[in-house]
Amino acid sequence: MMPMATMQRGMRRVVKYALTYFGTTGVILLLIGGLLLFTLVGKYNEARKIDIIHATATFVALALGQTMLTAGVVTYVAVRRSYTPPPLPPLPKAETVALIPAYNEEGRIGAVVREAKKYVDLVIVADDGSADNTAKEAEEAGAVVIRHPQNMGKGAAVATLIKAALAADAKYAVLLDADGQHDPADTPKFLQALKSGADHAAGNRFPHTKMPTIRRLGYKALALLHRILIAKLNDPFNGYRAFSRKALETLNQDFDPSYGVETEINYQLRKTKTIEIPIKVKYHEASSKTNFIIQGLNIVTTILWTAITKRLFLALALSLISTCLSIMLFVNVVSLFNTTRYIRLTYSTFAILLEIIGTVLMAIIIMNIIIKTYNRKCNNSINDVPNNCAISKKLKQWLLNKYDE
Numbered sequence: 001m002m003p004m005a006t007m008q009r010g011m012r013r014v015v016k017y018a019l020t021y022f023g024t025t026g027v028i029l030l031l032i033g034g035l036l037l038f039t040l041v042g043k044y045n046e047a048r049k050i051d052i053i054h055a056t057a058t059f060v061a062l063a064l065g066q067t068m069l070t071a072g073v074v075t076y077v078a079v080r081r082s083y084t085p086p087p088l089p090p091l092p093k094a095e096t097v098a099l100i101p102a103y104n105e106e107g108r109i110g111a112v113v114r115e116a117k118k119y120v121d122l123v124i125v126a127d128d129g130s131a132d133n134t135a136k137e138a139e140e141a142g143a144v145v146i147r148h149p150q151n152m153g154k155g156a157a158v159a160t161l162i163k164a165a166l167a168a169d170a171k172y173a174v175l176l177d178a179d180g181q182h183d184p185a186d187t188p189k190f191l192q193a194l195k196s197g198a199d200h201a202a203g204n205r206f207p208h209t210k211m212p213t214i215r216r217l218g219y220k221a222l223a224l225l226h227r228i229l230i231a232k233l234n235d236p237f238n239g240y241r242a243f244s245r246k247a248l249e250t251l252n253q254d255f256d257p258s259y260g261v262e263t264e265i266n267y268q269l270r271k272t273k274t275i276e277i278p279i280k281v282k283y284h285e286a287s288s289k290t291n292f293i294i295q296g297l298n299i300v301t302t303i304l305w306t307a308i309t310k311r312l313f314l315a316l317a318l319s320l321i322s323t324c325l326s327i328m329l330f331v332n333v334v335s336l337f338n339t340t341r342y343i344r345l346t347y348s349t350f351a352i353l354l355e356i357i358g359t360v361l362m363a364i365i366i367m368n369i370i371i372k373t374y375n376r377k378c379n380n381s382i383n384d385v386p387n388n389c390a391i392s393k394k395l396k397q398w399l400l401n402k403y404d405e
């Protein structure tokens, strides 16, 4: 058996150089596929017949090349976004906590913290590498602030906040936005839901919010996709939530901070007792950092990504079936062509579509397994973080300094 240290080093190298390894192999395979295609056409022009083996080899080389290239890019992106839990400051014990992820919310965060303090024992803010005075403003308003050395995304901030809530021994935690869209005065309703037995309370803005019809329809379509693939909720992408200690523990175990927080929470808590709480959401000029079309596309990718990566065996089966079907269709098209000179349009179109689905799924599966194995090591061993994880130089330096203190 390979010694553990060697395996870890191997894994680190694979992730670190994924783009190089997979990407280069992918490009080489695509070039070989191209060359095969070139000779295939040349041979056809002479013999007026497509060699099925040659053609299938071309098809497979192109498909494999595409898989490798996608895999390289996916890992690269995932690693660039990889999350490392920051060391937590000393936290006072608190039964109820408010958790606020914040990124560049100067001028808004202070009021939210002061309001929230009225309803809970402790307010914890995760400042996700803001470039403004967010952290100072939150501290002055009376929150405990945990800072990320660089922007890692809302998911990372929520992951940090969950760890902080557990460290403070919280029984109940409310999660709300820092930009003032969520009214802290709704907090007692959320806490009440938990105290009466729910483990997860989720805000639902629909009873109170008038959305323009087109937006509402778009939102409902996304919610339907979410309902089919992830979990049943009426306002699934609402960020106002509350968790019991049990839900916090569930989230802390498997929460993936890299992509789409709300969908991730909904998936992790899909079997948890959930109550929806009607709330009002305020809209103002700083309501959102991204425009709503990008947000919509983001949500679709998140849902599909979550659905695929949480059901790896199903995805693997789908991928293999698609690829096999695609090759069968392709062989059929070629042999039909050889005998009749007719190119079957439907079959060839489906062959290409299925090939794309099969290879992209396969790339996502391979990469997800590697990244998961790798992240598990990083997240479980805070003390070894600087040596164990492929994190950015800036983050590594920051962690090393913290441990030296």
Ligand SMILES: Nc1nc2c(ncn2[C@@H]2O[C@H](COP(=O)(O)OP(=O)(O)O)[C@@H](O)[C@H]2O)c(=O)[nH]1
Residues within 6 Å of the ligand: 101, 102, 103, 104, 105, 126, 127, 128, 151, 152, 153, 154, 155, 156, 157, 158, 176, 177, 178, 179, 181, 239, 286, 287, 288, 289, 290
């Ligand atoms: N930690 C962290 N929080 C973020 C980031 N982007 C947005 N947020 C916070 O997440 C909440 C919701 O973000 P916002 O852009 O208002 O999204 P929207 O209201 O859902 O359109 C706010 O409290 C933001 O401060 C980020 O990159 N990191």
Ligand SMILES: [Mg+2]
Residues within 6 Å of the ligand: 177, 179, 181, 286, 287, 288, 289
């Ligand atoms: Mg907002």
